[in-house]
Amino acid sequence: MRDQAFHAFFERHHRELSGLAYLLSGDSSAADDLAADALTEVWKHWDRVNAAGDPAAYARGIVANLTRNWIRRQGRARRGLQLLGWAGERERTPDVPAVLDVRTALKHLPYRRRTCVVLRYAFDLPEQEVAEILGISVGAVKSQTSRGAKQLADLLQDTRLPDTLDGWEVAR
Amino acid sequence: MNSPHQNSQHEDFLRDEMRQALDSRHPDRTAMLNRIAANRAAGPKPRGRVARLAGAALAVATVLGIGGVGKWALADSQDPTPAAPPVATAPATPVPSVVATATAPASREVTSHPRTQAPDETTAPTSAPTPSASPVRGHPGDTQVEKGTLWSDGSIEDSGDSVVTLRAGADLTELDLTVRVPLTPGLSSLGVDSAAGTVTGTVTKQPDALLYRFTLKAGATLPAGEYKFTAKWGGGDRNAADDTYEAYATSVERKRIHIYGNFAPRD
Numbered sequence: 001m002r003d004q005a006f007h008a009f010f011e012r013h014h015r016e017l018s019g020l021a022y023l024l025s026g027d028s029s030a031a032d033d034l035a036a037d038a039l040t041e042v043w044k045h046w047d048r049v050n051a052a053g054d055p056a057a058y059a060r061g062i063v064a065n066l067t068r069n070w071i072r073r074q075g076r077a078r079r080g081l082q083l084l085g086w087a088g089e090r091e092r093t094p095d096v097p098a099v100l101d102v103r104t105a106l107k108h109l110p111y112r113r114r115t116c117v118v119l120r121y122a123f124d125l126p127e128q129e130v131a132e133i134l135g136i137s138v139g140a141v142k143s144q145t146s147r148g149a150k151q152l153a154d155l156l157q158d159t160r161l162p163d164t165l166d167g168w169e170v171a172r
Numbered sequence: 173m174n175s176p177h178q179n180s181q182h183e184d185f186l187r188d189e190m191r192q193a194l195d196s197r198h199p200d201r202t203a204m205l206n207r208i209a210a211n212r213a214a215g216p217k218p219r220g221r222v223a224r225l226a227g228a229a230l231a232v233a234t235v236l237g238i239g240g241v242g243k244w245a246l247a248d249s250q251d252p253t254p255a256a257p258p259v260a261t262a263p264a265t266p267v268p269s270v271v272a273t274a275t276a277p278a279s280r281e282v283t284s285h286p287r288t289q290a291p292d293e294t295t296a297p298t299s300a301p302t303p304s305a306s307p308v309r310g311h312p313g314d315t316q317v318e319k320g321t322l323w324s325d326g327s328i329e330d331s332g333d334s335v336v337t338l339r340a341g342a343d344l345t346e347l348d349l350t351v352r353v354p355l356t357p358g359l360s361s362l363g364v365d366s367a368a369g370t371v372t373g374t375v376t377k378q379p380d381a382l383l384y385r386f387t388l389k390a391g392a393t394l395p396a397g398e399y400k401f402t403a404k405w406g407g408g409d410r411n412a413a414d415d416t417y418e419a420y421a422t423s424v425e426r427k428r429i430h431i432y433g434n435f436a437p438r439d
C-alpha cells in the first residue's frame with residue numbers, strides 16, 4: 001500500500017523536512033513549498049527509494065538541492081531588479097545588521113557549509129549520513145562543519161554570547 | 173586558539189540556537205498536503221502517443237455512444253445538477269441537450285453514470301431506481317484515480333466499511349461521488365458517513381447493488397483538502413473486489429473532473 005506508507009512517512013517527517021528547508025532558505029513559507037515538493041519526489045519514486053534504504057535521507061538530500069536551486073532563483077530575480085533600479089528595501093540595510101538571529105546569520109554561510117552545519121547541529125545527523133546526502137566525503141563534511149560552526153558562532157557571538165564563559169572574558 | 177572546550181561551547185550554543193529557531197516555527201501541514209496533491213495532479217503522465225491516439229478514438233466512440241448517458245439523464249431529468257458528461261470529452265453543456273436525440277440501447281455500458289435519483293434529503297429513497305444497473309466504472313484494470321487537481325483512493329477499513337478518500341488540490345464547486353457495492357447474500361447498508369457537512373450522503377438499493385451517493389450541496393464549495401467518505405455496510409464475509417467508486421467534480425477553475433477506481437489494495 002504505497003499511499004499508506006507514504007502518508008505515514010509524511011506524518012513522520014514533514015516537520016523535519018520543512019524545518020530543514022526553513023533553516024537553509026531562511027524563508028518560512030517557501031520552506032513548506034520546498035519540503036512539499038521534495039515529498040512529492042519521494043512519493044514519485046517511492047518503491048525505488050524504499051528499496052534503496054532510507055527514504056528520509058533521500059528526502060533530506062532533495063530538500064537541500066531544491067533549496068539551493070530556489071536560493072539561486074531568488075538571487076537572479078533580485079539582481080534583475082537591481083539592474084532595473086527596483087531593488088527593494090532589503091538592499092539598503094547593512095550587510096550584517098547589529099543583531100543577528102540564527103536564521104539570518106546562516107544566510108551568510110556558503111551553501112554547502114550552511115547545509116553541513118544545519119544537518120549536523122539542528123538535526124544531529126552523523127557525519128557519514130551528511131556526506132551521503134551531499135555527495136561529499138566525510139572529511140569534507142568535517143572541515144565544512146567546523147568552519148561553518150566557527151563562522152556562525154562569530155556572527156552570533158557579539159549579541160548572544162555571555163560576557164564570560166567559565167570565568168574567561170569573551171574576546172570582542 | 174580553538175581549544176576542544178571552546179569548540180563544544182560553540183556547538184552547544186549553535187545547537188540551542190537552531191533548535192529554538194525550529195521550535196518557534198510551525199510548518200503548515202495542510203498547505204504541504206495540498207501542494208503535494210497539486211504536484212501529483214500536475215505531474216506528467218507517462219503515456220505514449222499510442223495511448224493518446226487510443227484515447228482520442230475512445231473519445232469519439234464515447235461521443236457517438238453518448239445515448240447511454242442520455243438514458244440516465246432522461247430518467248432523472250429534473251435533477252438540478254447537470255448530468256456529468258462522459259470521460260474526457262466533457263463539454264460544459266449540460267446533458268439534456270443530448271437527451272433529445274438519445275436513442276442508444278440501454279444495455280450500453282460506455283460511461284454509465286449511475287444517476288439514480290436526486291440526492292437531496294427531500295427525496296425519500298422510494299422513487300424507482302433507474303432501470304438497467306450500469307455499474308460504476310473503476311473495475312480493476314479500468315481505473316482513473318487521479319485527474320487534474322483531484323486525487324482519490326478507495327480502501328476497506330478493518331471495520332468493513334468502504335472508504336473513498338478524495339484529495340482536492342483546488343476547491344470544488346460540484347461533487348458527485350458514487351460508491352457501488354454489489355449485492356451479496358446478507359449484505360445490508362449501515363448508512364453513510366461524510367467528512368464534510370456540505371456533502372450529503374444517500375443510499376439506494378438497486379436490484380444488484382447498493383449505491384452510496386455523496387453530493388455536494390448546490391451552491392456550496394468544498395475547500396481544497398482531504399476528505400473521507402464512508403459507505404458502511406454489514407453482512408458477513410464478502411469480497412470487495414467488485415466494489416467500485418466513481419466521481420464527477422468541477423473544480424474552481426471550472427474544470428470538469430471524472431475519476432473512478434476500486435477498493436483493491438494498491439501496490
